[in-house]
Amino acid sequence: MGPSGSGKTTLARCLVGLHRPAGGEISLEGTRLAPDVRRRTPDQRRAVQLVAQDSMGALNPRETVTAALTRPLRARGLPRTRVPGLVAELLGRVHLPASLADRRPPALSGGERQRVNLARALACAPRVLVCDEVTSALDAEIGEAVLGLLDELRRDLGLGVVLITHDLAAVARSASRVLVVHEGRSWSGAPPRRCCRGRGTTSPACWWSTPRTRASARPRPDHPPPCPAAPVRCQPRVRLRSCQKRE
Known part of the structure; x- marks a missing residue:
């Protein structure tokens, strides 16, 4: 946590390999990760997923929700016949109705778009979610629901969650360290x-x-x-x- 401009987003991008750090090293479960995501193995790239602050900018406005979730599923080598069922399962995991699958980002609310971003990250079967200010653009009630969803995913799926925020209430609610x-x-x-x-x-x-x-x-x-x-x-x-x- 820290104030705006303190380097929280830069740190998040370093963790997922999108920004090369000036020093130090990044490791996951004892395995050292290359600082550049292009030098990481496919499994390592899938293991650490970023959920960005700008939910609209993170999604292609021309793609439907189904298309956004299909790409990471296919990248895992899953057969095309399983994709529709897995898309519905992912939407249910983030508490979204299957009826949203054919919508595009402009037709979704801010909270719905952020949940789609979470579902897309989950489609990669990650071990760590790096959540960069995921509630900052949401109102208090929706933000609280998203934090509750992160707690649920951490508990049910055994995910590690790096929650980057300047919201002290969010830290008190969700953080362990x-x-x-x-x-x-x-x-x-x-x-x-x-x-x-x-x-x-x-x-x-x-x-x-x-x-x-x-x-x-x-x-x-x-x-x-x-x-x-x-x-x-x-x-x-x-x-x-x-x-x-x-x-």
């Missing part, structure tokens, strides 16, 4: 439910909830900055009690 990204640096914190029990006066989670008034408020290179008390109207729901810079 937190990595805070801020101004090109990262800190790994304790589980959010444990963090909720303290006042968290040094929480990087609320850096972007409270306006800075002095240049001295910038974080020191070796330690996250203190968090001043936020006004009641924007009091963060989650505060990390303590963090350590990731080496």
